[in-house]
Amino acid sequence: MKIEIVDYKGMKVISPAGEIDMHSSPILRKEIMAFVGQRITPLVVDLKEVTYIDSSGIATFVEGLKGAMSYGGKLKLLGLAPQIREIFSFSKLDKVFEIHSSADDIIQG
Amino acid sequence: MPRTQENNRFILTIPADARWLAIVRAAITKACELAAFPPTEAGHIVLAVDEACSNVIKYAYKHDPFQKIVLTVKVSDRRLEVFVDDEGPRVRLEDLQGRSLDDVRPGGLGMHLIRRAFDTVAFDGRKRRGNRLKLVRTVSEEKA
Numbered sequence: 710m711k712i713e714i715v716d717y718k719g720m721k722v723i724s725p726a727g728e729i730d731m732h733s734s735p736i737l738r739k740e741i742m743a744f745v746g747q748r749i750t751p752l753v754v755d756l757k758e759v760t761y762i763d764s765s766g767i768a769t770f771v772e773g774l775k776g777a778m779s780y781g782g783k784l785k786l787l788g789l790a791p792q793i794r795e796i797f798s799f800s801k802l803d804k805v806f807e808i809h810s811s812a813d814d815i816i817q818g
Numbered sequence: 819m820p821r822t823q824e825n826n827r828f829i830l831t832i833p834a835d836a837r838w839l840a841i842v843r844a845a846i847t848k849a850c851e852l853a854a855f856p857p858t859e860a861g862h863i864v865l866a867v868d869e870a871c872s873n874v875i876k877y878a879y880k881h882d883p884f885q886k887i888v889l890t891v892k893v894s895d896r897r898l899e900v901f902v903d904d905e906g907p908r909v910r911l912e913d914l915q916g917r918s919l920d921d922v923r924p925g926g927l928g929m930h931l932i933r934r935a936f937d938t939v940a941f942d943g944r945k946r947r948g949n950r951l952k953l954v955r956t957v958s959e960e961k962a
Contacts, residue, residue: 763865763869764931796865799934
């Protein structure tokens, strides 16, 4: 998995690419929790290049969400492929996370 | 030993290190293709076997990468059997039940994903040392 931090119209976006599993999720966790440490909000993660996610990846996002909520911040996800969205739906987390189709969708609020 | 019973299975041994999970997923993906599982069911199965191996790494071996996980995969027409063997301390299925899906917190999702994918999820109590998790799935009729 590769991770890029993209500046999109003044908004910092974490963009992982590839497979998020027990091996790679600690790398993603480090990036997300660095944003949480800076109290950034919204904390945006673009998943359009992510092809696979397991429960450790899901746990990473839950941890990031709880961290953001601790300072009144938000964690927003975008670009979920159907197989990724399906896992969020199965775990009932699609109702907990704000899921958007694009970064512009977030900016327009 | 009857030859016909030995040409439909393979054994994959990996170090108990998460970087090898991608190899497991690739092998199970191909096994699902051979057993004629449709893509959605195959995706669930691949994720579930990944979760089973992750559980071994975390709970049986406590992240000791020098241990080994042995996967025995039996491929039949429209049926897959996967045995996940480890030599860690005995684990009970009750200890791996996971959280309620309504309880939003990190962790506890793996067993839900395993139970969703497989018709049979059971530890083989006859194994004398370590654990043997048996996972069986037949292609769903309505999706075939």
